[in-house]
Amino acid sequence: MALINNTTGLITETNTPGKKYLIPFILITCLFFLWGMAHNLDSILIPHLKKACQLNNRQSTLIDTAVYLAYFLMAIPAGMMLKKWGYKNSIIVGLLLFAFGAILFVPAADMRAYTMFLGALFIIGCGLTILETAANPYATILGDPAGATTRLNLAASFNGLAASVAPVIGALFILSGKEYTSDQLSAMTDAARSAYLQSEASAVKLPYIILAVVLMLVAILFYFVSFPEIKGQSKETSTGGSFFGVLRHKHLLMGVIAQFFYVGAQVCVTSFFIRMANQGGGLDEKTASYYLGLYGFLFMLGRFVGTALMRFVSSPKLLSIYAVVTVALCAVAVLGQGEFVIYALCALGFFMSIMFPTIFALGINGLGEDTKPASSWLVMSIIGGAILPYVMATVIDFNKDQIQPGYIIPLLCFLFILYYGLSGYKIKKQLIA
Template sequence: MALITDQDSGLVTETNSSGKSYTLPFILIVSLFFLWGMAHNLDSILIPHLRKACQLKNWQSTLIDTSVFAAYFLMAIPAGMLLKKFGYKNSIIIGLTLFAGGAFLFVPAANTLSYPIFLGALFIIGCGLATLETAANPYATVLGDPAGATTRINLAASFNGLATIVGPYLGTIFILSGKEYTEAQLAAMSAVERANYFAGEAASVKVPYIILGCVLIAVALLFKVSNLPEIKNKAKEETSGGSFLGALRHRHLLWAVIAQFFYVGAQVCVTSFFIRMAHQGAHFDEKTAGTYLSWLYGGLFVAGRFIGTFLLKFIKPNVLLSVFAVLATLLCVVAILGEGGYVIYALGGVGFFMSIMFPTIFALGVEGLGDDTKPGSSWLIMSIVGGAILPVIMGLIIDSNGDNVQSGYIVPLLCFLVILYFGLNGYKIRKQIVTV
């Protein structure tokens, strides 16, 4: 999933008229969109895998999401401060270094079979991702003709969507072992056999994350040695930029923040338990389930972005958002009550209908804010903390229902109802309701 940053930031490049090519800098920026997409989509593989390797309850396994998205929430303001102090190029290098450091920490975490170290590593990765996204989104808009800014950032974001397919696919091949034992089978093993099994499961994450860390360091070095265009503020005086708390006096922004909180939570819930749902509801082995997460869910999510973008040329954003929310809700009902392979096809369909929700909610939320656009954008970005909270609730529901994964999908279902309300009513621009 990419964060949306205020693109009307008054930034220009110093080298726009120098005739230099921005091809290499833009390729480097595009690589960042792909890399942080990989990190997020590997989490969907890590949750069922570390649940098995570390013998976790469902709610404990969702702390993987909590670690990453809590880091986004906590790093939002510090990342902006880094950007202001060190500039875009150095902030990107700092973000890549944090990202790589977290990836390398997977080695001691696996060696000691320590879930807290895994969570610490993921938190550091999340801090790196937040820093990268804060810097890379606006930087992509200024690498070339200002008239092509929207095209450039959408092109970059498409590579983020590509990671929805590639991340789970590679994770399925290199992390998931396909070895699954019942509690009775584990109990029948000797202590040494059980220890070797758990150690082997944990060890499978080491090579992929070492490779990822090395790639990140290589990309950071490329940024270090590359002659990237400098960026500076326009000379003209900017407006006050509105009030951070005061922005919430706009009723439609307040509802957009709520809707975005539930959307991000819904997306993370759907993908975090997709593999376990495929195993329990459709009776797929974990390797097959991982393949379906990659090609079915990921493929439909990417297709939904392109098709949804096309439909938005003819259908009002709030109307399309409402229709997609209704259809996603109905597919959640199928996932909860159904049985067999079509349960997984229902979740794949949910991916299709979720694809436009984040940018559409964002756009509707900042519409008409004026000077409050920038603080309003910050609120919408911070609302992704829903990805840290709602999966834990889903895990607790599953645990309280005897490990019935299907029962947990009531959480994304309710999330889509909140989004439906926003599409039908909450998006409307009305009189300001709060004085701060």
């Protein structure tokens, strides 16, 4: 029998743990899909707003910077919110912030104001930070601790589903397929050029309005459904939940660094995917977005396959194997030619798929009451997605707008992830006594 707290709406006791955790786990899994949609629509927004707002490479990567800077700045408040308000209430706040940012796309598009788009994306990033800070550790503790990594990878598989759906939505509703050179734009009349650019900017409104409505409906659902608030019960060494104290755990510190490089690498790959397919493979932007959808499908497939493989292969070993393959695929992207480069980028989706949830689960392994602040650090490390794409854009600009040399940046990132899978994940004595 379950006992429900009438004040908080949380389940505090039950004799049927399977039933207690099933519905919350399903709803938490939906969150992975929703924030996956947001992140993967960014990969469409970068080339689209570059065109609509007439941006250069570095300016276009500020889309990534706005979202992932929010992760960095919001991570500590999100962790404090999680400790004070618990998982359920924090998730509702995150959903509402996410929805508000999506709604702001309407005035941003009407004014064709890139700074307003960036502001809206920053607010979306704040909402995503709260959701990820809550949902990632919550997925790991909704059940047997031995299955934490597998459970997180299963939930994150629906993030992969979003990676395959978002590019298709972008191709159908956002990308116009109309591409003009600078000379062609200059030859247009002012009225014709303004009308074209405005139509490109306005294309983002409908998808983001629909997204905002869905988010508000999900927030209402979370409000009325009861969720178990899990308390830390680990007997492992704890620093009492101190935010800075958790860095005494070396495996967490290495996990934070590995997550910084992973997120940076993933964002680098997807942010320049469409332009790489266009420049290297001669594809138009709509066709390139469908290949990005293939990347997303392989990302999703990799999550499911990886989750299944973890029944037979330890998660650190599988992480190491995948890291080796991603290094090799990045080398093909840098040195290869034509369609082989596009296929290598698509294949990266499969082998990157398990990295975020696996690093996350390994990083918080055995932390007990330190799990919530540790989660904030791992989410804060997502700042890599704000920094490394800009570094990649700089490499591209220095190479006269050639995209391929820029993929040396994710290659270097995957080398550190290989180290983490081989050694860095191991739980050792605290760095500070």
